Amino acid sequence: MKAAWVATLFLLTLLPACAPRPPQGYLELERQGPPAPAGTPAITEAVDGLVVGHRLMAAGEYELALKAYTRGALEHGLTADVLSAMGSANLRLGRLNQAEDLLRRAVKKDADFVAAWNNLGVVLMERGETAEARQVFRRAFALDNGNSEEIRDNLRLAIAKMEKPTYDEPEKYNFELVRRGNGRYLLLPTPGQRSE
Template sequence: MTMRGLIILAGFLALSACVETQADDLLDPLPQELEIAAPAGTVVLQDGVDQLLVGDRLMDAGQHDLALRAYYRAAAEQGLDAGVLTAIGSANLALGRIGQAEDQFRRAIELDDRYVPAWNNLGVALMEQGEYGEARRVFESAFSLDSGSSDAIRDNLRRAIARMDETVYTGANNQDGLGLLRRGGGVFELRPDP
């Protein structure tokens, strides 16, 4: 082999070594100092976002459907406890799904019978359904568990008592069209309203 052939062979060997090194560098992960940053505006999740907090903020913003989704994600991440069930029930209550909300509040109370928000929200669901007597008992339970420190529960209890009084004394439950007619001597007769 001539000198020129040896030089060409050495050049090819050097070139192939460089190509292999570059190919290996492409397959290896980038060194820390050369990592490429994410595009601007990309959200980087490090520890995860508390979906209960996200749901609470969405509820405050009036986005009840989105809040319900966030609460379901919280249930998937941390399981169904009294707090998550109460949050899901609150979103359903805000969406007008009162029966579903009531069931979820009752399940939350079964899991933790000392969880005050579940008791209070169950009372609200019962009030929405016109169940003032049971709502009063539920608010009384919430009030006693809370040691009377919540103004909201106290106000809800007052409303339930007032609604019961209205229903009993004003005849608000009188839906069959019957009225009372006083006849003398303390005798009353039922008569149909015109």
């Protein structure tokens, strides 16, 4: 009985091998759409991934831009431009650790790349590393000869945060919810609290 099951199972596994094969190029023919309208220019090469990524960043499509930059990395290699672009996309997506890593690699490859230094400073500010961000913004400002308003504003912000750290204690408010009837409620401060 067991031998019959094994033989049946063996024959069932061989059965798909007996099915006729589709003709060569069948999938390619199936995946083609209708022909392009007359006068449509034929595209012989793809648009550069960095150009597409920059356009997508300008349109606010950061995830798609990151994919385009990755495609650009395949075309150009991991140059400072590609690493900086990928870091900027990750920064916009809130992936600060990845952005910092990519931007540090970019400035290591090209120490005079102003945009990468500025974006690295932004990442460091977001992570709360204000002292290092100040140094990074200072370097970007020096490399740019003070021409960029954005870098100047970032440096001012970093300096202001360094000079005036905020250690204010949070105010505590206690409130009591009082039912007034007919589904109405009133929020009242508890005794001893100031009302604003």
